[in-house]
Amino acid sequence: MVQPGTGHNSVREWITGRNPVFETLSVHRRQCFRLMLATGIDEKGVIAEILTFARGMKIPVERVNRQKIDSLGGNPQGIALETSPYPYVDLRAILKAAEKKGEPPFILILDTLQDPQNLGTLLRSAEAFGVHGVIIPAHSAAGVTPAVVHASSGACEHLLIAATNLAQAISELKQANIWVIGLDAGLDAVDIADVWLDGSLALVVGSEAEGMRPLVRRSCDTIARLPMTGHIESLNAAVSGSIALYLASRKR
Template sequence: MSEEWITGKNPVLETLKSGRSVNKVLVLESMKQQVQQQIIQAAKQQQVNVQKVPKQKLDAIGDHHQGVAASVAAYDYASLDDLFAVAESRQEAPFFILLDQLEDPHNLGSIMRTADAVGAHGIVIPKRRSVQLTQTVAKSSTGAIEHIPVARVTNMNQAIEELKDRQVWVVGTDASATEDYRQSSYDMPIALVVGSEGQGMSRLVAKNCDWFVKLPMKGHVTSLNASVSASILMYEVLRKREQVGD
């Protein structure tokens, strides 16, 4: 398994808290003492070696490192069974996010962040024509990558068929849909499909959806960023599943 670097204070702290295997942590030798000690203490609790290094060393790893970087093994992907196991452990109806050909790592990171916030049980991405789990995604997720499992499948349509066989309803988004996203019920096992930034979901994936919802567009723009659309839908699922105060 290849090595990856996580950079930035919060992503590194979240990585250490998650219990993930960390090889070492590098901190800027001239970093403010209070911040430096916070990183060192978190690493010490996980028995991870910390090295104080000059800025040039961190600059060679990547931009925007904020004076800290952690060397970790490349990210492991989950399986669909793993995602179902998360839902079962919480005694909740499965709630998955399917990303069809999403290419922007910042969008994936943002979606992971929201998915973790709403308590989704996992994300599914295809192996081909899709962004994968990278350091950029990790940084954009601000640590959520350590908490939300991501399953990588060879064929998204086959994965959808498997989800359907396991009583999961698959909901797509389409501007031409007749049903407003606020009209749907989401208390059953559900998988939300979010398409690519430019083309939306593929024809075959759309064909396999059980139904479609749309986000009303009252202004002049005709579409929203993929991560924004996904966040709106995910919070609607949470709103329908949980009463305020639960």
């Protein structure tokens, strides 16, 4: 399976930040090679827990100058973990996860989001609201890079994420009797309060600038909108998608 995003050819990458590093180690889905810790950092709380994980997993720990970690970018908080890339799954694994829990599938589909912060926010919301898995395009979209891991505060490490052709994936979901709802504005969009959200459901969120691509939009069973009464015409993809996930989780 092709991995999306700018870093799909890299063999190793650096996860930074206390929560992202902790969640990566706790889930233990990636291969971890070494942990860098800034000298002088207070080894209490979550740092102590991270070091306990590292000892148990026999991960080498290097105490280094804080500038070396800061050079990795973002807000590393004095800690960095060298890992293998994010482990994508296929669509069947997501459906099996729902079946194993005895729950109707609840899936988030993200159509060509480009901003790592938006992707990270939506992945964090998906994990918080009980989504069984996320589907993203194999090409032309942000993948689960270290920046996305950081933006999701490590929540993506708990999620099953498939990178594939969205139109084909939607077709497979429909064959599995999963209702596909696109989140968008437009004359054909109905108030999300009037949309069936109770059972097997896939929610599609479009890109920041263009929304859903035409083929993906036509593939949806229903187009839903969030009713708004303020002066701002629309919310960004991360906010609107998170609200829709919350509403669906409440119905479920």
